[in-house]
Amino acid sequence: xxxxxxxIKSSRSGIYSDQRNWLLLPSWVVLGxxxxxxxxxMLVYSFLTKEFRGGVIWExxxxxxxxxxxxxxxxxxxxxKLQWTYISIFWRSIWQAGLATILxxxxxxxxxxxxxxxxxxxxxxxxxLITVPYWVNLLIRTVSMKFLVREEGPLNDFLIYxxxxxxxxxxxxxxxxxxLGLFYSYLPFMVLPIYASVERYNFIxxxxxxxxxxTKWTTLTRILLPSIKPGLVxxxxxxxxxxxxxxxxxxxxxxxxxxxxxxxxEEQFKGNAGNWPFGAAASxxxxxxxMVLLMIFAHQQxxxxxxx
Numbered sequence: 095x096x097x098x099x100x101x102i103k104s105s106r107s108g109i110y111s112d113q114r115n116w117l118l119l120p121s122w123v124v125l126g127x128x129x130x131x132x133x134x135x136m137l138v139y140s141f142l143t144k145e146f147r148g149g150v151i152w153e154x155x156x157x158x159x160x161x162x163x164x165x166x167x168x169x170x171x172x173x174x175k176l177q178w179t180y181i182s183i184f185w186r187s188i189w190q191a192g193l194a195t196i197l198x199x200x201x202x203x204x205x206x207x208x209x210x211x212x213x214x215x216x217x218x219x220x221x222x223l224i225t226v227p228y229w230v231n232l233l234i235r236t237v238s239m240k241f242l243v244r245e246e247g248p249l250n251d252f253l254i255y256x257x258x259x260x261x262x263x264x265x266x267x268x269x270x271x272x273x274l275g276l277f278y279s280y281l282p283f284m285v286l287p288i289y290a291s292v293e294r295y296n297f298i299x300x301x302x303x304x305x306x307x308x309t310k311w312t313t314l315t316r317i318l319l320p321s322i323k324p325g326l327v328x329x330x331x332x333x334x335x336x337x338x339x340x341x342x343x344x345x346x347x348x349x350x351x352x353x354x355x356x357x358x359x360e361e362q363f364k365g366n367a368g369n370w371p372f373g374a375a376a377s378x379x380x381x382x383x384x385m386v387l388l389m390i391f392a393h394q395q396x397x398x399x400x401x402x
Contacts, residue, residue: 134380140374150370180358180376184383187355190269191337194276195284198333199326201277202284206325208291209285221289225284232279236342239275240266243347269351275343283332291325327395335384354377355380 139156142150160166163181164174209220227235241251253259265271266269295318302311318324341356348354355376362373 104398112335136374136377139370140378142371144369144371146202148368155371158369158371159379161372162375162379174287183212183353184354184355184379187338190272190276190354191334191340193273194280194337195330195334198281198284199330202281202329203288203326206285208293210289210295217293221286224285228282232342235279236275236295236346239343240271240277240346243271243274266347267351269348269352271347272344272352272354275347276340279340279343280333280337283336284329287328287332288322288325291322295321301383331388338384339380 104166139150141154141156143153143157145151160174161177161356163177165177165179166172166174192398205224209217209224214218241247243265245264245266249265252261254262265274299317299321300313303317308316339356339359340354341360344352344354344357358382359373359376362368362376363370
């Protein structure tokens, strides 16, 4: 019987083996045209020469990458020095994205746990409330955040009315404003994957741990968190990666002093004064850094799974 069942399962799984490549062809075409092709275009542009009025000249050069990493003076004939301006923008982007991920995890995990432990009807309501603000365009939501935290905005008015502060807080054009914008923009990307993992979690494991006199902290760290680790990881990636390349929150809430790499790239493609090769080179550097981080993480995950 077991052999017959295995044979039936094997035959079913191999029904479309001959047509597999043809069935996957539409997916490969879409991915190739909308994902791989634009990346290739950016890669090619990063090695071309800037055209004075915008665009590119088809003359291969490494000038864009040299401009990103080295400062050769106003006329380009000075001794090369490290270009700390762009490196500091990259570093600011990393720690802002990392902090946004940590804050989203701190708030998102208990929120997701709370939603997943409600009744099915209440879960649907809570998920709806979490996602409904994000039906509105990101630009509108970011402008709304700017209105809320400005000096004459509702937040400062409430704090003054409650007697917590005497003068309005200067939040706009600060790192705090950028952080609030990133946190608000990508919080659901943390909540929803964790919620999906907690919903599938077998709570009998927690009850068994309690029967064996495990503390709540032990149950959380030794049983619950390892069980929902895929959701935690997915949420962190979904928040960190878009936060790293965000430009709306830094532009509208942070100002010129709080530039992030996404803002830098966006500026290079605006108007006739932009530097397309430099913007493409910065994009490729950002993409390479993200890919390296994801590959390192995937390698560590593979080693952890292989370790007995």
